[in-house]
Amino acid sequence: MTDTNDPPDDGDDDRHGISDRHGDEIDEDSKGRQLDRVRENPEGEYLTTDHGVRVEHTDDSLKAGGRGPTLMEDFHFREKMTQFDHESIPERVVHARGTGAHGYFQPYGDPDLGEYDDISELTKASFLQDSDRKTPVFVRFSTVVGSRGSADTVRDVRGFATKFYTEDGNYDLVGNNMPVFFIQDAIKFPDLVHAIKPEPDDGTPQASAAHDTFWDFASLMPEISHMLMWVLSDRALPRSYRMMEGFGVHTFRFVNDEGDSRFVKFHWKPRYGTHQLVWDETQKIAGKNPDFNREGLYEAIENGQYPEWELGVQIVEEDETGRFDFDLLDPTKIIPEEEVPVRPLGKMVLDETPDNFFAETEQVAFHPGNVVPGIDFTNDPLLQGRLFSYQDTQLNRFNSANWDEIPINRPLAKKHTNQRAGFMRQTINEGRASYSPNSLGEDYPEETPEDEGGYVHHAEKVEGEKIRERSESFHDHFTQAKLFWNSMTETEKQHIVDATHFELGKVDTMAVRERMVYEIFNNVDHELARRAAEGIGVDPPEKPGEHHTDHDADSPALSMENTVTDTIESRTIAILVDDGFDRAHLETLTERLEDEGATVKVVSRLLGERTGADGETVETDESHVTTGSIVFDAVVVPGGSDSVDALTEQGDAKSFVAEAFKHYKPVGAIGEGRSLLERVDLPDEYDTDGDGVTTVDGLVTAGGDDLETFANEFVDAIAAHRHWERTQKEVPA
Known part of the structure; x- marks a missing residue:
């Protein structure tokens, strides 16, 4: 039989040498490699209609004379307008504002699993077994409440959804950056969303819970209490997606080849630690750069500073659930990590940005029901409801049950089904039989026994009366x-x-x-x-x-204070200059900071070239109009009397420094640069006249030419992220 579901031969470019259990080659190099079959590059190509007819002119519609009516026989006009009129799909009801990236997941092979010798004792999920295998992934990060056009930095939960393109089919780990949820039962989800969305009478506020209907709902729902603590905390204001934890939220099952089941909670631990913005920053960033988190993800990947997370699980034997004072099936509860440690399984690296935002990030569709052998569900009532809701909402967005055939959603594993019709079907199947059992097609596609990879749900004894009530074990809020x-x-x-x-x-x-x-x-x-x-x-x-x-x-x-503070990789540092700056200061600092993996940007009053005290020039990366301290992790002022004199006369420059100080960020100054700090009236515990290096609560200054010591102190200050111990003053910024 001809299998038209198989991908075409991509040649011998198979960097990872992946094959399925039958020994057939599958292209698991990256989802991007699979997408090569449907990519189009317009360079050097002629403009055509949707049917391949070359277009001679696309600036004017066909008319009866130069000032006459447009003629309906203009098929190019009709097609172009029809495509435009219908090119949008409904935005997601929640998680509408998002961005994504491609990458891979690679298991460790033999991680620290405590009492277990091998991952196969826990689960038969194949993508977790072989440390030489890289499974392609696509990750979508999102806010929850706001519309597609809202800002990145609002106070909100962040979605953290990962699609694994495994040899056994797609597995979707659909999670958030918080490990608990607002409600315990999915039947309350419409009420929650209606309450937190803009109020229906006037459609305000956008992307915010700060209004009467949400807090009215929350005040009447004690089960929301735990989640409120997370949403009101700094966890709701992530510095970047690459500095954000992820959680599977629900309790799932791992199932091994023997059919043994254990409960697991999924965790994503970011390589760069878990860091936050402060509230004042988020408000200003929303105006200066509403795409701040999205751009930060893309820039990190393009700079080769690939975001990375470690996937781990908390493991609980089924007969040990009674040792907790809460119910593992309750999605408003966590298992404290000190009580059950997170066992590392592997790492995920994001190293490719999308080529087409709509085709990939907007059309990617997740569903927690997409699982592979070795991973199964529990009776968590929120999870059970999501198994219906996600499939149903994709039907609404795509107006078709064939959303899983879109390139970004299509599995790398071979797909054989008897579903051959429906709106926007994208596969041409051959043969007469589209049912099972059949004799006309030799009973293909055939079922797969469990020992050859067929999915079998874990056998769990379930009994009880049909009742609308909640378990007593869910009542501690x-x-x-x-x-x-x-x-x-x-x-x-x-x-x-x-x-x-x-x-x-x-x-x-x-x-x-x-x-x-x-x-x-x-x-x-x-x-x-x-x-x-x-x-x-x-x-x-x-x-x-x-x-x-x-x-x-x-x-x-x-606590977010107990996180990674030993690297400045992927941080962004601003150097404030004007004409007459000290080139040695600028170049030495830039080289050292970039060697540590940071990105350095020269900020000045205007774009263009700034001339140093030695007559050499430097190109300005950002101006005060286009940026502010709010989008940087630290700021430093090099010496150069003319430069510093000019900065002290610029309100934007003084505000830049004062604002960074107000937000507890590292602030540095060398030589004459210290006088700018004095003009801003920052605390004067540092040495304003000496030649040495002084560090006080993230405020690093140097009087002489000991740039190496200054750079070391400044790097350490940046790695700490924020300096909350700093004595805060009323700063006019």
Whole structure:
């Protein structure tokens, strides 16, 4: 039989030498390699109609005379306009604002699995077994609430969805950057989304939970308490996608060849650590560069600073679930990492940007029901609902059940089905029989036995009466919310309190604000409730709520302060200059910072060339009009008296430095550059007159030519990301 589902021969370019279990070659080099079959490059090509007819002229429609009516026989006009009128598809109801990238996943082979000798003891999932195998992936990062045109930096959950193109078919790990969810049962999902979306009477606010309907809903749903702590924390303001954790949210199963099942929670740990923006930055970045996170992902890949995450799992034996004081099937709960460590399985690297945003990032479609042998579901009621919802929403977006035939969604594994019709079918199947069993087609496509890779669901005994109610084990809504609060540093706690002041400060209905303080926050933590109340015009409660849990347990893994702070790779540093700058300072710092993997940009009043004190010039990368300190990780002012004199007369330059200081970022100055810090009236604990190097809470200065020591201190300050210990002043920025 002819298999028209097979990809055409791509020649001998097979860098990874991948073959399936039958020994047939499959192109698993990258999804990009598979997409080569459908790519088009217009360079050197003639413009044609959709049917291949060359177009002689496309600037004017066919008319009856130069000023006459357009003629309907103009097939090029009709086709061009029809395509344009229909080129959009409905945006996603949630996760509409997103971006993506290609890459690969590579298992470690023999990771630290604790009591297990090999990954095969845990799961038969083939893409997790062989350390020489690279499985292509496509990852889409997204915000949840906003429309497709909203900003990247809003306070929101971030989607973290990964499509693995495995030899056994596509596996979609559809997760978020937070390990818990707002609700416990999927039947409440429409209510949640309706509440958090712009209010239906006036369509505002966009991409924000800071309005009455959401907090009204939240104040009446105690199960939301844990998730609120995450959303109000700095986790909702990621510095970049490459500095963001990911979680599978639900409890899944690993199943091995013997049919043994274990519960697992999926984790993505970023190589660069977990870092955040601050609220004031997010507001300003949304105006200066609403595509900040999207551009950051693309720039990192294009610079060869490939974002990387480690995939790990928490493993729980089925007979050990009783040792927890919560239900593993409850999606509003976590397993503290100190109690069950995350076992590393492999790494994911993103190294290719999309060639066509619509065809790849917009048309990629995820579905948590896309699993492969070795991975199975649990009875998590939120997960069970998503298994229906995701398939259903793709039918709405694509108006077709054939969305999985679009190139970005099509598996690399060979696909053989009896579904041969439907809107936008893209495969031409041969043969008479499209049913099973059949004799006319020799009973092909045939079923696959389990021992040859056929998917078999884990056999689980299920019994019970049909009832609409929730398990008693789901009823504790405040213990883990308190755990999260206890795990925060004082700085992180203050950020949560500040977030409540903004979010609830936007709520007009006093009864909603009071209910949030007394019924939700006061049952999480009495101190939190009092501090929140003081900023939103609510009388602080005098005693804890009746459901308050007065435990002092914490989980250090929940604090973003306990993250990677030993690298500046992929960070972006601004060097402020004007004419007369010290070239030695600029070149020495640039070389050192770039050697450490950072990106350095020269920022000045205007674009164009700036002339150094030695007469040599440097090209300005950004001007004050196009950028600001908010999009950089650190700022440094080199010496050069004329340059610094000019900067001290520029309000934008002084604001640049003051704003970076206000946002707890590293600030550096050399020689005369220190006078700019004085003009901004930053704290003067540093040495303003000496020749040595001084470092005070991320403020690094040098008076002489000891650039090596200065560079070392400045690199360390950048690696720390933020300097929360800094004595903050009222900075006019």
